Amino acid sequence: MREAYHVELKQLADRLAEMSVQVATAMERATEALLEANLALAEQVISDDAKIDDLRAECEEQAYALLALQAPVATDLRTVLAAIHAAESVERMGDLALHVAKTARRRHPECALPEPVRPYFAEMGELGVKLALRTQEIIKSQDVEAARALEADDDHVDDIHRHLFSVIMDKDWAYGVAAAVDVTLLGRFYERYADHAVSVAKRMIFVATGKMPGYGADEDV
Amino acid sequence: MREAYHVELKQLADRLAEMSVQVATAMERATEALLEANLALAEQVISDDAKIDDLRAECEEQAYALLALQAPVATDLRTVLAAIHAAESVERMGDLALHVAKTARRRHPECALPEPVRPYFAEMGELGVKLALRTQEIIKSQDVEAARALEADDDHVDDIHRHLFSVIMDKDWAYGVAAAVDVTLLGRFYERYADHAVSVAKRMIFVATGKMPGYGADEDV
Numbered sequence: 356m357r358e359a360y361h362v363e364l365k366q367l368a369d370r371l372a373e374m375s376v377q378v379a380t381a382m383e384r385a386t387e388a389l390l391e392a393n394l395a396l397a398e399q400v401i402s403d404d405a406k407i408d409d410l411r412a413e414c415e416e417q418a419y420a421l422l423a424l425q426a427p428v429a430t431d432l433r434t435v436l437a438a439i440h441a442a443e444s445v446e447r448m449g450d451l452a453l454h455v456a457k458t459a460r461r462r463h464p465e466c467a468l469p470e471p472v473r474p475y476f477a478e479m480g481e482l483g484v485k486l487a488l489r490t491q492e493i494i495k496s497q498d499v500e501a502a503r504a505l506e507a508d509d510d511h512v513d514d515i516h517r518h519l520f521s522v523i524m525d526k527d528w529a530y531g532v533a534a535a536v537d538v539t540l541l542g543r544f545y546e547r548y549a550d551h552a553v554s555v556a557k558r559m560i561f562v563a564t565g566k567m568p569g570y571g572a573d574e575d576v
Numbered sequence: 577m578r579e580a581y582h583v584e585l586k587q588l589a590d591r592l593a594e595m596s597v598q599v600a601t602a603m604e605r606a607t608e609a610l611l612e613a614n615l616a617l618a619e620q621v622i623s624d625d626a627k628i629d630d631l632r633a634e635c636e637e638q639a640y641a642l643l644a645l646q647a648p649v650a651t652d653l654r655t656v657l658a659a660i661h662a663a664e665s666v667e668r669m670g671d672l673a674l675h676v677a678k679t680a681r682r683r684h685p686e687c688a689l690p691e692p693v694r695p696y697f698a699e700m701g702e703l704g705v706k707l708a709l710r711t712q713e714i715i716k717s718q719d720v721e722a723a724r725a726l727e728a729d730d731d732h733v734d735d736i737h738r739h740l741f742s743v744i745m746d747k748d749w750a751y752g753v754a755a756a757v758d759v760t761l762l763g764r765f766y767e768r769y770a771d772h773a774v775s776v777a778k779r780m781i782f783v784a785t786g787k788m789p790g791y792g793a794d795e796d797v
Contacts, residue, residue, distance in 0.1 A: 419657065426647035436640065436660070443661070524754045533745045535753045539760045567633070 360425050367417050367438050372491045374410045374445045375555075379487035381407070381452035382548060386480030388459040389541070390473055392466040400456035407449035414442040430562065437558040441494065444551040444558075448487060451548040458541055467537045469530040472522055475515050479545040482512050486552035493556055499563045502556035512549040516542050581646050588638050588659050593712045595631045595666045596776075600708035602628070602673035603769060607701030609680040610762070611694055613687040621677035628670035635663040651783065658779040662715065665772040665779075669708060672769040679762055688758045690751040693743055696736050700766040703733050707773035714777055720784045723777035733770040737763050 381400050388397035418439045421427065427435055458467050468476055486508050493502045519542045522528070523535045561567045602621050609618035639660045642648065648656055679688050689697055707729050714723045740763045743749070744756045778789050 419653070422643065422657075423649045423653055428644045432640070432644055436643075439657070439660070440664070443664070520757070523757060528753055532749055532753055532756045536741070536744060536756055536760045539757045540764065543761065543764065 360421070360427070360431070363417065363421055363425075364431070364434060367414060367421070367435070368494055370410060370414050370417070371438055371441055371445065372494045374407060374414070374442065374449075375487050375491035375494060377403070377407050377410065378445055378448040378452060379484045379491070381449055382455070382480060382483045382487060385452040385455035385459065386476065386483075388456055389467060390477060390480075392459065392463050394460060394463045397456040397459040397463070400452060401460065404449055404453045407446055411442045411446040415439060418442070430565075433562045433565065437562045440558045441555045444554045445487075445490070448548050448551045451544045451551075454544050455541060458537060462537070467534075467541065469534050469538075472519060472538055475519055475522075476541065476545070479512055479515050479542075479549075482508050482515075483545055483548045483552075486512075486549055490552045490555050493559050497559055497563055499560055502559045502563075505556040506553055509549045509553045512546060516546045581642070581648070581652070584638065584642055584646075585652070585655060588635060588642070588656070589715055591631060591635050591638070592659055592662055592666065593715045595628060595635070595663065595670075596708050596712035596715060598624070598628050598631065599666055599669040599673060600705045600712070602670055603676070603701060603704045603708060606673045606676035606680065607697065607704075609677055610688060611698060611701075613680065613684050615681060615684045618677040618680040618684070621673060622681065625670055625674045628667055632663045632667040636660060639663070651786075654783045654786065658783045661779050662776045665775045666708075666711070669769050669772045672765045672772075675765045676762060679758060683758070688755075688762065690755050690759070693740060693759055696740055696743075697762065697766070700733055700736050700763075700770075703729050703736075704766055704769045704773075707733075707770055711773045711776045714780050718780055718784055720781055723780045723784075726777040727774055730770045730774045733767060737767045 381403060384396045385400045387393060388400065418435050421435050422432075425431075461467070466473075486505060489501065489505055489508075492498070493505070519538060523538050528535065557568050602624060605617045606621045608614060609621065639656050642656050643653075646652075682688070687694075707726060710722065710726055710729075713719070714726070740759060744759050749756065781787070781789050
């Protein structure tokens with residue numbers, strides 16, 4: 356019984372890790388679609404989102420079955436509950452990549468981003484992908500130090516995000532209101548994507564230590 | 577044992593309902609703070625957010641204890657898991673009200689909202705409060721029809737939110753980029769607040785029916 360239980364738990368972690376890889380790919384493609392006004396890539400992210408939703412549903416069903424059939428306690432219980440939370444956060448990361456892709460599609464053949472802000476999005480995109488891939492590793496390794504280190508990259512995303520506001524609010528901003536609105540929302544999507552990666556890492560710390568490292572609101576805009 | 581279990585489950589639902597009332601109050605005050613540039617009210621929402629975070633932590637601890645000690649199955653299991661999800665969503669509603677309050681504080685003594693968009697925010701605020709209070713009722717009653725009906729009010733918030741974009745992107749928008757950025761983010765906060773209320777309602781439908789009425793991304797911006 357316990358043997359079967361740990362096989363199932365491993366399978367659940369593998370599914371979650373697979374989801375993290377998929378949302379990393381989604382964000383990588385969505386960022387390229389955004390920067391290059393690449394419609395085909397945007398469409399691919401949009402159609403692939405259903406797979407992430409399906410994986411999430413599978414994770415949740417498996418977690419529910421584990422709870423109902425095995426009634427785990429202590430660390431095993433925390434692991435299953437962390438997986439349920441993580442599945443929600445990672446699916447949300449997929450939604451945010453989807454929003455980026457939809458914005459790219461909406462503005463095609465134009466690029467949604469005026470030239471001066473593109474490097475910021477290229478960097479936030481890279482950091483986002485890195486965060487999602489490190490989330491995947493943490494899910495597999497349950498490495499508490501790696502989970503704690505994740506916050507540093509999130510801080511970096513927050514810094515870029517804050518700086519973006521000073522760019523669009525500057526009196527020299529020459530691209531008008533519509534572009535500023537796009538940049539505002541897109542910046543928010545990247546920032547929230549990174550926040551969710553941190554939230555998954557915090558859940559993994561909770562599994563390993565039994566202590567939740569604080570909720571708190573997302574970074575101020 | 578089963579008796580004690582149902583007493584605990586009832587207590588958990590009461591706490592969640594109490595959280596919903598608190599986030600309704602937070603949104604009501606945050607909206608007034610925003611519309612009236614009322615700093616004292618904004619500060620109150622900001623300092624009260626910790627209470628919502630505490631209630632969420634209590635809900636989660638209680639739910640974990642229920643799972644560990646009672647190993648519920650079937651509907652009882654779904655109820656506890658729905659409570660864990662709902663606590664996360666309702667806390668997030670509190671965070672979004674907090675963001676509104678912080679924006680009001682940041683712009684004080686100015687009003688963050690140019691005059692033409694104020695009625696939209698007044699209406700989204702009212703709908704948000706209504707959604708949170710109906711969420712509270714649904715948590716108590718587990719009324720599936722009421723939960724399904726919630727989506728209609730969310731659609732209304734989405735309509736206003738979409739309309740806001742046409743206002744700020746109109747060539748006659750005379751309030752500049754900074755105000756448009758504030759309106760964009762504030763609109764997003766209200767829209768997400770309403771989405772989370774719907775998400776709680778969907779979880780309650782899942783408890784009652786055993787079927788999850790679909791995840792999906794939030795409404796497009």
